[in-house]
Amino acid sequence: MQIIKQDYLERWELFTQNINQNLQKLTNATSSNKKILLNQIKKDIENAKSEFLSKKGVISNLLQELSKLTPAEKKQYGKQINEFKQQVEETIKNISKQIELIERQIKYSFEYDLSIDYSYERAGKLHILTLVQNELLDVFSELGFEIVDGIEIEDEYHNFEALNIPADHPAREMWDTFFFDHGILRTHTSNMQIRILETRKPPLRVVSSGKCYRRDNMDSTHSFQFHQLEGFAVEPNLNFLDLIRTLYKFVNKYFGQDTKVNFTPSYFPFTEPSAEMSISCFHCKQSTSQCSICKGTGWIEILGCGMINPLVLQNLNIDYDKFQGFAFGMGIERIAMIKYKIPDIRLFFENYVEFNQMF
Numbered sequence: 131m132q133i134i135k136q137d138y139l140e141r142w143e144l145f146t147q148n149i150n151q152n153l154q155k156l157t158n159a160t161s162s163n164k165k166i167l168l169n170q171i172k173k174d175i176e177n178a179k180s181e182f183l184s185k186k187g188v189i190s191n192l193l194q195e196l197s198k199l200t201p202a203e204k205k206q207y208g209k210q211i212n213e214f215k216q217q218v219e220e221t222i223k224n225i226s227k228q229i230e231l232i233e234r235q236i237k238y239s240f241e242y243d244l245s246i247d248y249s250y251e252r253a254g255k256l257h258i259l260t261l262v263q264n265e266l267l268d269v270f271s272e273l274g275f276e277i278v279d280g281i282e283i284e285d286e287y288h289n290f291e292a293l294n295i296p297a298d299h300p301a302r303e304m305w306d307t308f309f310f311d312h313g314i315l316r317t318h319t320s321n322m323q324i325r326i327l328e329t330r331k332p333p334l335r336v337v338s339s340g341k342c343y344r345r346d347n348m349d350s351t352h353s354f355q356f357h358q359l360e361g362f363a364v365e366p367n368l369n370f371l372d373l374i375r376t377l378y379k380f381v382n383k384y385f386g387q388d389t390k391v392n393f394t395p396s397y398f399p400f401t402e403p404s405a406e407m408s409i410s411c412f413h414c415k416q417s418t419s420q421c422s423i424c425k426g427t428g429w430i431e432i433l434g435c436g437m438i439n440p441l442v443l444q445n446l447n448i449d450y451d452k453f454q455g456f457a458f459g460m461g462i463e464r465i466a467m468i469k470y471k472i473p474d475i476r477l478f479f480e481n482y483v484e485f486n487q488m489f
């Protein structure tokens with residue numbers, strides 16, 4: 131005999147069928163339809179709970195009927211009722227859990243729309259000049275140079291005189307800058323040779339980078355504000371070969387193993403002898419006269435360098451019989467333009483977001 135009436139079983143069957151159909155529909159539903167379906171399922175669950183599990187529900191009725199039966203019948207039918215009750219409770223519990231999970235997913239996908247691309251590029255990133263500056267500093271750090279911050283507001287002594295550029299020196303013209311009542315804006319990072327060696331005793335190897343200013347007109351390769359990186363070493367028995375070796379290592383690490391270097395005699399009041407260093411064009415590999423970077427020459431000039439002039443060491447009270455120094459300075463914009471094929475220096479400063487996001 132079956133104590134659970136056919137009617138109860140059919141009602142239960144109908145409930146589970148409806149819920150399963152609605153759960154399936156949820157998978158492909160739009161977000162507003164999802165909400166409607168979820169509400170429907172939640173209503174169905176509540177109805178099923180009151181219909182089957184409440185005080186006046188199906189299970190209670192069945193248990194009441196059971197009390198009228200003989201002990202032997204109670205045992206037999208009690209088991210059937212219990213199994214049915216368990217099935218109803220577990221099904222309702224599982225569906226409720228599924229619904230809770232789906233609701234949580236919907237809630238969070240609303241509050242934090244995971245479909246929006248919040249990648250690093252969109253959130254903001256370092257400017258290309260900062261990236262290049264960091265790349266350069268990293269290379270020199272690997273070569274044993276200490277990184278020291280610099281100052282941009284200077285006096286004429288540290289920017290010129292201490293570097294062997296007296297007031298009437300023609301080189302002042304080339305490095306003309308912005309003057310104000312109590313100082314000037316530095317024209318190069320070479321001021322840091324003086325600032326550092328005034329306070330620290332050699333031996334040392336230092337790189338320092340930052341902004342410089344000149345009274346230059348803007349064009350595709352010049353700006354009134356730009357960045358330089360200065361490097362210098364003061365040690366016993368240092369010679370020009372040490373300078374070449376250091377710069378050669380830098381070029382190989384930064385521009386590639388097969389990049390060649392070339393030194394051409396030059397003049398800076400604070401180095402003696404002085405040179406300009408060029409590197410072989412790593413874009414065209416010296417193979418085409420059409421190259422826009424080296425203009426078909428095969429070579430790109432990247433920095434000025436030399437042995438620190440003994441007159442500069444003398445200004446700093448350093449015994450130049452005991453210590454020699456080398457120094458070099460490069461424009462960071464120029465390096466970035468060469469490395470990343472950037473055609474115009476003005477692009478760095480125009481705050482053109484698409485350009486900034488390219489790197």
Ligand code: FA5
Pocket residue numbers: 317318319320344346351352353354355356357358360398401432433434435436457458459460461462463464475
């Ligand atoms: C100097 O400034 C020296 N202090 C470099 C130096 C240091 C030589 C140590 C020897 C020893 P120069 O004026 O050539 O040198 O400038 C160096 C680099 O700064 C240039 O090659 C260029 O890349 C960059 N530069 C100079 N003026 C400008 C400018 N107006 N706009 C952009 N970059 C510039």
